[in-house]
Amino acid sequence: MAQLTYRDAIRAGLEEALRSNPEVFIMGEDVGAYGGSYAVTKGFMEEYGEERIIDTPIAESGFVGTGIGAAIAGMSPIVEIMTINFSLLAMDQIVHIAAKARYMSGGQISVPIVIRTVSGGGNMLAATHSQSLEGWYARVPGLKVVTPSNAADALGLLRSAVADPNPVMFVEHSLLYGSRSEVPDEHYTIPFGSARVARSGADVSIIAYLRRVPISLQAAELLEDDGIDAEVIDLRTLLPLDTQTFIDSVHKTNRAVVVEETWEFGGFAGEVIAQINEKAFDSLDGPALRVGGANVPTPYSRPLELLTIPTPEMVADKVRSLF
Amino acid sequence: MSTSIDSTLPRSELLTMLRTMKLIRRFEERSAEHYGRGNIGGFLHLYIGEEAVAVGVISPLRDDDKIVTHYRDHGHALARGMDTAACMAELFGKSTGVSGGKGGSMHFFDVEKGFMGGHAIVGGQLPLAVGLAFANRYRGEDSLVVCFLGDGAVNEGEFHESMNLASLWNLPVLFLLENNGFGMGTRVERASAQPVIHRLADRHNVRSHREENGQDVFAVREAALDAIEYIRDGNGPYFLEVMTYRFRGHSMADPIEYRQQHEVEPWLELDPIKLLSDRLLANDLTTADEINAIDEDVENEVNEAIQFALESPFPKPDELYSDIYA
Ligand SMILES: Cc1ncc(C[n+]2csc(CCOP(=O)(O)OP(=O)(O)O)c2C)c(N)n1
Ligand SMILES: [Mg+2]
Numbered sequence: 001m002a003q004l005t006y007r008d009a010i011r012a013g014l015e016e017a018l019r020s021n022p023e024v025f026i027m028g029e030d031v032g033a034y035g036g037s038y039a040v041t042k043g044f045m046e047e048y049g050e051e052r053i054i055d056t057p058i059a060e061s062g063f064v065g066t067g068i069g070a071a072i073a074g075m076s077p078i079v080e081i082m083t084i085n086f087s088l089l090a091m092d093q094i095v096h097i098a099a100k101a102r103y104m105s106g107g108q109i110s111v112p113i114v115i116r117t118v119s120g121g122g123n124m125l126a127a128t129h130s131q132s133l134e135g136w137y138a139r140v141p142g143l144k145v146v147t148p149s150n151a152a153d154a155l156g157l158l159r160s161a162v163a164d165p166n167p168v169m170f171v172e173h174s175l176l177y178g179s180r181s182e183v184p185d186e187h188y189t190i191p192f193g194s195a196r197v198a199r200s201g202a203d204v205s206i207i208a209y210l211r212r213v214p215i216s217l218q219a220a221e222l223l224e225d226d227g228i229d230a231e232v233i234d235l236r237t238l239l240p241l242d243t244q245t246f247i248d249s250v251h252k253t254n255r256a257v258v259v260e261e262t263w264e265f266g267g268f269a270g271e272v273i274a275q276i277n278e279k280a281f282d283s284l285d286g287p288a289l290r291v292g293g294a295n296v297p298t299p300y301s302r303p304l305e306l307l308t309i310p311t312p313e314m315v316a317d318k319v320r321s322l323f
Numbered sequence: 324m325s326t327s328i329d330s331t332l333p334r335s336e337l338l339t340m341l342r343t344m345k346l347i348r349r350f351e352e353r354s355a356e357h358y359g360r361g362n363i364g365g366f367l368h369l370y371i372g373e374e375a376v377a378v379g380v381i382s383p384l385r386d387d388d389k390i391v392t393h394y395r396d397h398g399h400a401l402a403r404g405m406d407t408a409a410c411m412a413e414l415f416g417k418s419t420g421v422s423g424g425k426g427g428s429m430h431f432f433d434v435e436k437g438f439m440g441g442h443a444i445v446g447g448q449l450p451l452a453v454g455l456a457f458a459n460r461y462r463g464e465d466s467l468v469v470c471f472l473g474d475g476a477v478n479e480g481e482f483h484e485s486m487n488l489a490s491l492w493n494l495p496v497l498f499l500l501e502n503n504g505f506g507m508g509t510r511v512e513r514a515s516a517q518p519v520i521h522r523l524a525d526r527h528n529v530r531s532h533r534e535e536n537g538q539d540v541f542a543v544r545e546a547a548l549d550a551i552e553y554i555r556d557g558n559g560p561y562f563l564e565v566m567t568y569r570f571r572g573h574s575m576a577d578p579i580e581y582r583q584q585h586e587v588e589p590w591l592e593l594d595p596i597k598l599l600s601d602r603l604l605a606n607d608l609t610t611a612d613e614i615n616a617i618d619e620d621v622e623n624e625v626n627e628a629i630q631f632a633l634e635s636p637f638p639k640p641d642e643l644y645s646d647i648y649a
Binding site for chain 1: 364365366413416417418422424425426427428429430442443444445446447475476478479480506507508509513514515577578580581637638640642643644647
């Protein structure tokens with residue numbers, strides 16, 4: 001077991017892909033000479049050459065679409081969109097071509113692309129640069145949406161993403177890059193659609209993904225003082241969604257709180273709650289609740305920004321309201 | 324570079340231009356300092372080295388003209404005469420800031436001054452400029468819209484869509500390209516198949532010019548005046564490319580590993596502020612004492628701005644939900 005940062009785990013997964021398949025290439029804005037905005041691909045251009053580590057112009061629709069085209073030609077592109085905010089300029093290509101080409105062609109085409117991008121707020125980057133839009137993509141049949149919360153999951157899920165013959169949105173969180181966790185030395189993969197029990201508990205199921213997982217684990221610690229034993233479920237992938245793991249958990253704990261960073265209104269948490277209502281209603285001792293971000297464009301000013309993102313205290317308060 | 328001054332501007336206006344460039348420079352040097360101290364957060368993109376562009380283009384505008392720009396917006400804001408203290412307060416995230424503390428460095432706004440925003444999605448400001456100009460023409464007004472953009476932005480589809488629309492409908496937009504050689508760490512030559520960017524305008528039947536002396540505020544001003552006259556005469560949009568250089572990193576977070584110091588140094592020699600003050604001195608249009616007095620004056624203004632920003636309150640929690648809808 002090695003202690004790796006989230007960043008280094010992703011680097012390791014990318015290097016593995018580059019070494020094992022000459023048709024893997026990495027493409028995106030400032031992934032080469034600059035080393036990546038979050039330094040994930042630092043040094044790659046020197047190591048693997050400009051043919052395979054490709055700096056693109058600022059043209060999201062163009063280069064993401066190019067990656068999709070190369071994937072349709074049978075290559076294995078890993079395309080980086082600097083942040084998920086900028087993915088909106090490429091959304092047409094992702095939603096209309098990558099997600100639909102296989103279905104519309106009656107199964108003749110596959111699109112084995114990995115689109116890496118970065119989500120999340122909390123960096124004082126204001127409204128245009130702080131969004132968490134992965135939940136939007138998770139509504140699109142034909143895409144897969146991966147949301148790792150720690151280094152070990154990031155590596156295991158990245159391996160699955162690279163091996164997957166479908167378009168995968170691999171969504172990283174900007175404030176997780178420096179976080180460390182144990183990563184097994186032996187080769188492993190984590191299949192999509194397998195949630196993880198991040199902490200087991202008897203009294204309530206807290207269900208989260210990306211950075212809200214460590215936040216929920218902190219909430220669980222706070223709740224110990226109230227004598228509440230919380231279970232924390234990390235969804236790990238939004239699409240496909242492993243419903244079984246959290247339904248089993250709710251059967252056991254009889255209470256559920258779903259946590260996500262983005263706008264609470266119309267969010268992915270609502271989907272999870274609908275699944276709970278449909279599949280575990282009889283087990284519930286109270287309503288399945290959610291904690292999401294404030295329904296506002298993210299403000300720059302620090303004291304206001306802090307009010308927009310769910311904290312461990314906010315999660316713990318919501319849980320307490322069920323007791 | 325020329326050392327004479329053939330500008331017809333009165334001395335007082337020449338000194339105002341010098342003072343504005345110095346104000347932009349000190350404002351940003353001091354904001355970098357306060358970024359280091361944690362009083363400013365997020366992304367801070369400095370304009371240092373490019374001051375002649377903002378001042379050369381904005382100084383000949385009329386009050387009813389409008390400006391839209393990108394995230395590297397402090398220079399444009401100050402050149403437009405936006406309140407220095409309110410600009411600093413915005414960086415500090417205070418409610419007295421130009422955007423109420425909600426926008427930060429990348430999103431300065433001052434509608435009264437016709438400053439229709441810093442916009443942080445590359446290329447996003449271009450269609451907005453076209454729309455503002457559309458309204459002008461529809462209403463029969465002869466004011467125009469200046470749209471600042473970077474060399475990186477021309478590779479977005481929105482650039483071409485906007486140029487075509489403005490040209491097709493003969494709209495009064497001055498597309499003002501600040502070619503500082505890089506989009507983040509990527510050189511123009513590595514990002515644009517046509518690195519002489521203004522030539523792209525031909526494709527859309529838009530009149531264009533490249534001003535090579537972007538560090539020379541007079542050259543920029545002359546080029547801008549030509550463009551402005553062309554647009555006010557009802558000829559439609561104009562694309563002006565100005566060659567300049569970003570002395571600092573892309574943002575405060577940039578380790579600047581993609582360029583060598585030896586290529587930066589010749590540009591540092593072309594410091595637009597030094598070039599202007601040297602020329603004013605050489606032509607006996609000012610004295611060392613007068614320049615010192617300007618420096619002192621600017622220093623005071625920036626100090627007062629910082630004091631104001633420090634003392635101003637943060638927005639109150641209920642302001643979180645204000646301004647979402649009209
Ligand atoms: C659509 C979009 N893609 C990427 C970014 C990230 N980004 C911000 S500034 C920038 C470089 C822009 O360069 P340029 O247009 O030359 O302006 P400069 O910073 O040099 O003034 C990039 C890639 C963004 N903000 N928006
Ligand atoms: Mg540039």
